[in-house]
Amino acid sequence: MEIDDRLISFFENICGSDFWEYISDKVLVLPNDSDTCFYGCFPIVYDDILMDIRVSVPEIHNLKDLLINVHEFAHAVELYYELGTFYIDDVDLREATAKNMERKFTAVLSKKNI
Numbered sequence: 001m002e003i004d005d006r007l008i009s010f011f012e013n014i015c016g017s018d019f020w021e022y023i024s025d026k027v028l029v030l031p032n033d034s035d036t037c038f039y040g041c042f043p044i045v046y047d048d049i050l051m052d053i054r055v056s057v058p059e060i061h062n063l064k065d066l067l068i069n070v071h072e073f074a075h076a077v078e079l080y081y082e083l084g085t086f087y088i089d090d091v092d093l094r095e096a097t098a099k100n101m102e103r104k105f106t107a108v109l110s111k112k113n114i
Contacts (some may be wrong), residue, residue: 003027004060007069015077023076028056032065035094040067041075043087048097053079067102072102 009021030038044052057069074084075098 001054003081004066004069006066006109007073010108011073011077015080019077019080022080023053023073026052026054028054029059030056032058032061039072041072041079043079043089045087048086050079050082050085053083067105070102070105071098074098 003020003024011019039056039058042054042056043050044054053076055072057072058065060066060069075094078094078097
């Protein structure tokens with residue numbers, strides 16, 4: 001699976017390259033005509049401990065696709081730092097964090113004029 005260079009660059013500034021090494025074989029890229037309910041970041045929990053992560057995102061053809069990728073990878077980064085710990089599913093906080101990451105990414109794109 002090939003990850004967009006803009007995503008790699010953005011998230012490496014936040015969490016380094018270890019995240020991409022970990023997540024690269026845990027990502028499913030779906031065609032753009034897929035139902036959006038299949039996109040997401042899915043924690044794998046066993047006995048209340050976060051054990052692994054899976055991510056499902058669309059192919060990137062436009063800004064909307066790119067922002068969906070940012071959103072789902074933002075969730076993945078957050079979960080990456082929680083691996084091996086007691087999992088608490090605080091949907092409101094996790095969504096707010098991912099939305100904030102979308103805003104930061106959009107600001108970076110604007111500055112780079114990409």
